[in-house]
Amino acid sequence: MPINLQMPALSPTMEEGTLAKWLVKEGDEVSSGDLLAEIETDKATMEFEAIDEGIVAQIVVPEGTDNVKVGEVIAIIAEEGEDASAASAPAPTKEQKSERKSEAEDSKTEAPTPSPTTTPAPAPAPAAAPSTSSDGRVKASPLARRLAEQKDVDLSTIAGSGPGGRIVKTDIDAAEGGTAPVKSAATSAPSAAPEPAPAPATAAPANDFDVPHSAEKLSGMRKTIAKRLTAAKQSIPHYRVSIDVNIDKLLKLRGELNASLEARGVKLSVNDLMIKAQAIALMQAPDSNVSYTEDAMIRYARADIAVAVSIPGGLITPIVTSADTKSLSAIATEMKDLAERAKAGKLKMHEYQGGTASLSNMGMFGVTTFDAVINPPHGMILAISAGIKKPVVIDDSVQIATMMTVTGSFDHRAIDGATGAAFMKAFKEIVENPLGMLA
Amino acid sequence: MTQSYDLVVLGSGPGGYVAAIRAAQLGLKTAIVERENLGGICLNWGCIPTKALLRSAEIFHNMKNAADYGLAAENITADLEAVVKRSRGVAKQLTQGVAGLMKKNKIDVVMGDGKITAPGKINVKTEKGDEELETKNIIIATGARARDLPFAKADGKRIWTYRHAMTPPEMPTKLLIIGSGAIGIEFASFYNDMGSEVTVVEMLDRIVPVEDEEVSKFLEKSLKKQGMNIMTGAGVKSIDAGAKGVKAEIEDSKGKKQAHEFSHVIVAVGIQPNIEAIGLDELGVEPDERFHIKTDAHCRTNVDGIYAIGDCTAGPWLAHKASHEGVIAAETIAGGHPHTMDINNIPGCTYCHPQIASVGLTEAKAKEAGYEVKVGKFPFIGNGKAIALGETEGFIKTVFDAKTGELLGAHMIGAEVTELIQGYTVGKTLETTEAELMNTVFPHPTLSEMMHESVLDAYGRVMHI
Numbered sequence: 001m002p003i004n005l006q007m008p009a010l011s012p013t014m015e016e017g018t019l020a021k022w023l024v025k026e027g028d029e030v031s032s033g034d035l036l037a038e039i040e041t042d043k044a045t046m047e048f049e050a051i052d053e054g055i056v057a058q059i060v061v062p063e064g065t066d067n068v069k070v071g072e073v074i075a076i077i078a079e080e081g082e083d084a085s086a087a088s089a090p091a092p093t094k095e096q097k098s099e100r101k102s103e104a105e106d107s108k109t110e111a112p113t114p115s116p117t118t119t120p121a122p123a124p125a126p127a128a129a130p131s132t133s134s135d136g137r138v139k140a141s142p143l144a145r146r147l148a149e150q151k152d153v154d155l156s157t158i159a160g161s162g163p164g165g166r167i168v169k170t171d172i173d174a175a176e177g178g179t180a181p182v183k184s185a186a187t188s189a190p191s192a193a194p195e196p197a198p199a200p201a202t203a204a205p206a207n208d209f210d211v212p213h214s215a216e217k218l219s220g221m222r223k224t225i226a227k228r229l230t231a232a233k234q235s236i237p238h239y240r241v242s243i244d245v246n247i248d249k250l251l252k253l254r255g256e257l258n259a260s261l262e263a264r265g266v267k268l269s270v271n272d273l274m275i276k277a278q279a280i281a282l283m284q285a286p287d288s289n290v291s292y293t294e295d296a297m298i299r300y301a302r303a304d305i306a307v308a309v310s311i312p313g314g315l316i317t318p319i320v321t322s323a324d325t326k327s328l329s330a331i332a333t334e335m336k337d338l339a340e341r342a343k344a345g346k347l348k349m350h351e352y353q354g355g356t357a358s359l360s361n362m363g364m365f366g367v368t369t370f371d372a373v374i375n376p377p378h379g380m381i382l383a384i385s386a387g388i389k390k391p392v393v394i395d396d397s398v399q400i401a402t403m404m405t406v407t408g409s410f411d412h413r414a415i416d417g418a419t420g421a422a423f424m425k426a427f428k429e430i431v432e433n434p435l436g437m438l439a
Numbered sequence: 440m441t442q443s444y445d446l447v448v449l450g451s452g453p454g455g456y457v458a459a460i461r462a463a464q465l466g467l468k469t470a471i472v473e474r475e476n477l478g479g480i481c482l483n484w485g486c487i488p489t490k491a492l493l494r495s496a497e498i499f500h501n502m503k504n505a506a507d508y509g510l511a512a513e514n515i516t517a518d519l520e521a522v523v524k525r526s527r528g529v530a531k532q533l534t535q536g537v538a539g540l541m542k543k544n545k546i547d548v549v550m551g552d553g554k555i556t557a558p559g560k561i562n563v564k565t566e567k568g569d570e571e572l573e574t575k576n577i578i579i580a581t582g583a584r585a586r587d588l589p590f591a592k593a594d595g596k597r598i599w600t601y602r603h604a605m606t607p608p609e610m611p612t613k614l615l616i617i618g619s620g621a622i623g624i625e626f627a628s629f630y631n632d633m634g635s636e637v638t639v640v641e642m643l644d645r646i647v648p649v650e651d652e653e654v655s656k657f658l659e660k661s662l663k664k665q666g667m668n669i670m671t672g673a674g675v676k677s678i679d680a681g682a683k684g685v686k687a688e689i690e691d692s693k694g695k696k697q698a699h700e701f702s703h704v705i706v707a708v709g710i711q712p713n714i715e716a717i718g719l720d721e722l723g724v725e726p727d728e729r730f731h732i733k734t735d736a737h738c739r740t741n742v743d744g745i746y747a748i749g750d751c752t753a754g755p756w757l758a759h760k761a762s763h764e765g766v767i768a769a770e771t772i773a774g775g776h777p778h779t780m781d782i783n784n785i786p787g788c789t790y791c792h793p794q795i796a797s798v799g800l801t802e803a804k805a806k807e808a809g810y811e812v813k814v815g816k817f818p819f820i821g822n823g824k825a826i827a828l829g830e831t832e833g834f835i836k837t838v839f840d841a842k843t844g845e846l847l848g849a850h851m852i853g854a855e856v857t858e859l860i861q862g863y864t865v866g867k868t869l870e871t872t873e874a875e876l877m878n879t880v881f882p883h884p885t886l887s888e889m890m891h892e893s894v895l896d897a898y899g900r901v902m903h904i
Contacts, residue, residue, distance in 0.1 A: 141870030143845050150843065163778065169845070169870055 140167035279303035279323035288423035292414035306355030452479020454749030454761030455580030461769035472553035491526035496632035583710035583750035611703035619646035623707035628791035651850035736779035738768035796860035799848030815897025830854035844872035
């Protein structure tokens, strides 16, 4: 089968680019790693490397073409033994093109991180640039590669200190917390006694009495969760504010909306309404839609809600962007797609990195109240519990109402108590007067 | 008249002259100060002339064993004076080479005793009088000299340092060598091959104590077979040098003291840095705990603008380490960000017969450091080229981290191993694991195939034993 070479996505957000220059011509033999073309995005010019081998049968997009969409077929490669001229015959139709586009987005953007689950939550950019060259290749020594494999360290996230940014042993040790048995400092004497491997500071001592157990290797996702949430708990002064919310009106509205949305195949969950309510509340109480950094207070102009989704082996937080302005049906459709792809491990990096605040919902488990750990760099996270029918006093008489306890965890460095409380009040008012969410 | 520079290097050994060349390449106006000969000890009194001597000894040895190769050579004699003359000729040629390199790189050479009089100021006592140099930066590369034994001060007559041993006034008939490091063992090997009766006394429990224990053991056996007398765990208690010879009292490993007579003594008990007469105390340049100049990973001393490299700093005291530091210091001064050096990747070579070469951790040191190791070993007798050469003595040993496959060390003894060690050094510097070494194609027939086999052996896959 001839291989359709598609416009690569050279960054998670790239949608189109300029095919600046072909470095091969029709009839050239190429093998994996050969440079094929130079592609310009608005940010940079990058080299596009061959993954497959074969003969360049046809160049579909001539050099100098602007606005080439990611996934568009730019050339056709005939595999070994194939007739190059025959391979060029089936020119892609428009339909095929668009199909390929989505395929290409999937495969290309995921290539550097095959499993997006290794970074379950929005990660702040690493201080130094990772050692991935413009063509996506990671420069690392053989020993560094093996150590990374053994220790489940993602090489693409590490900055190399060797020649030309090559990742070497010490970089892996540093990334992993320095558990190498020997430190090879340049100035240490040959006879210097090596320091014993330090135990990771945060690890609890293993249970040393004789309980039957198994020791499972930590997954990359588990380590990332451990690292990020430990850092969050240690560095962020959390405080929590709880409020009880009457959701009867909201449930009623949801029932009516779902009845009318049925024809469109959309079903709103309580969670979708919570996303919308949190987003609107953040816009109404913008002092809670912030991130604290060492240098500045970041104030967000829209509300992107990172929603914790439980997936096999851990959790991930896909993001509903601009949830404050999206319709409920749009949020429901998007969330369903994100959650499904999250569970299948098919989220793209930009779909789970970022966000301005987070939402965690345990209502489906019937929990009455809980609080959540802030997901940096966010300034707050909302913990949603179950809606439970309770006797409550309304208009001086005891009535039955569906009550939900909602707890916000706030970063006190950025959001003071009264500010957090103001947000909770806004949230309660939106949920208890849910028609506002439709406007 | 005062000359002004970006950099003045004190000392023109393999550290100093390489630093000067690198600095000149980077556009620094550079001068080098030398009190004796360009090229320092290495070229004039160390590495190079001893290799010339040892080459003569090797050929002499081969001639004596010509019959092993189906050849006849009769009435073979050694002319020590001619051998030494050749060695001096080699040294002179290289010194002139360094002079040429200085000229080519437009480095000013100032011959005389240099002293740092103030930060950025150097006074050089030349034949024509004092010369003052002004400079933004100084690299101290003054090297080291043989360490004295208080009771056996070298006089050049009966008691020699390496320097006397290189230009001997006469052939020693019965030679005592104190110390079995690289220098002691090389002279032991040379004079043994030339026909002296040689005794080596080592204080520690094995000769060449920095090498892997198996290498020490193998060398001791080999040297004894060649007729050398080796006393380890022993100490020389007193030396009494007279006109006709030397009386030495030696305490052996069992504590028994006995008097021995020798014609000459070579004292090779280590080195001491040349740091006294260059003004360091006045400037407050700090020494380390062994009284060498203390430096950081970029060869900076505690005083701004003053750098130090080579034998006057911490070990290992090897010419190639000094040269490498010269480059690091020059690049640092020029504002670059040079890599720093990992001492575990500095190879060491000893040119005794059989030769020794090594890099990285010994098996014992690796275990001490907490590694679980995989060790491979391959003997010369299993290698086709070694048999063809008639050099079947020796082995190549490799030490790997069992967990990661990291090559921790390589230790070799046998013919030409000093030319082989670089293969492992490149591998170590590139952070090889056993896989890359196994996947490397080694040419046949060469001694280097043993390097492959040793790696294979560590993983239970050896072919030819």
